[in-house]
Amino acid sequence: MSEAALTCANHPDRETSLRCNRCEKPICAQCAVLTPVGYRCKECVRGQQAVFDTARPYDYPMAVVIAAVGVALSIGVLRLIGFWGFFVAPVAGGAIAELVRWAVRRRRSRRLPLVTALGGAAGLLPYVAMPLLGLLLSLAGGFDLRLLGGALVSLLWPSAYGALIISSLYYRLRGIRVA
Ligand SMILES: [Zn+2]
Ligand SMILES: [Zn+2]
Incomplete structure (x- = not known):
């Protein structure tokens, strides 16, 4: 069979000269x-992802703890430097991501970035719990x-830092996914 006569394995009506470089199937x-x-068929890419999903069960709690502690510590430090903390927050998120990757020995998982981000959100809780309580009290107290303004301001800063740290943490971890 000549290359020109190839048709896609999934679409018999489409001629193609492209082949999956793993299973050689015309696509x-x-x-x-x-x-x-290089170019691969969807089936091979799926199989490849399954192989790369190498995380062990204990990687998840480990990532959660590292992210929670990392985010809590980062916010504590960032609060001290105020406005400039917004420029440092993404760096802190990246550093926590690298720490998580190191801790899980660079094992990969598609769920790990999300689980880690949730852990990071837990690290934000100590900072927003008190202002939230103040917010509720100010509403209850007529x-x-x-009080309401104070609660909102003290809620805003850690939340903004937390959002920056957690999003850069999440995207850094996502970056290790193949295809
Ligand atoms: Zn096709
Ligand atoms: Zn293939």
Whole structure:
């Protein structure tokens, strides 16, 4: 069979000259997935991801604890430097991500970034729990505006730091996914 006569394995009506570089199956442009190692069919990419999903069960609690402690410590430090903390927060998130990757020995998992981000959110809790309580009290105490304003401000700063740290943590971890 000549190359020109190839048709996509999933779409027999489509001629193609592209083959999956792993299983050699002819694939059309729509069925091809560009991976760091070349074009592959969707089936091979799925199989590859299963192989790369190497995380052990205890990697998750470990990542959660590291992220929670890391985020809690980072917010504590960032609060001291105020506004400039917003520029440092993404760096802190990246550093926590590297720490998690090191702790799980670079084992990969598609769920790990999300689980780690949730752990990071737990690290934010100690900072927002008191202001939240103050917010509720100010509402219960006949809507004390001064108390309400104070609670909102003290809620805003750790939340903004936390959002920056956790999002950069999440995306850094996501970056290790193949294809
Ligand atoms: Zn294939
Ligand atoms: Zn196709």
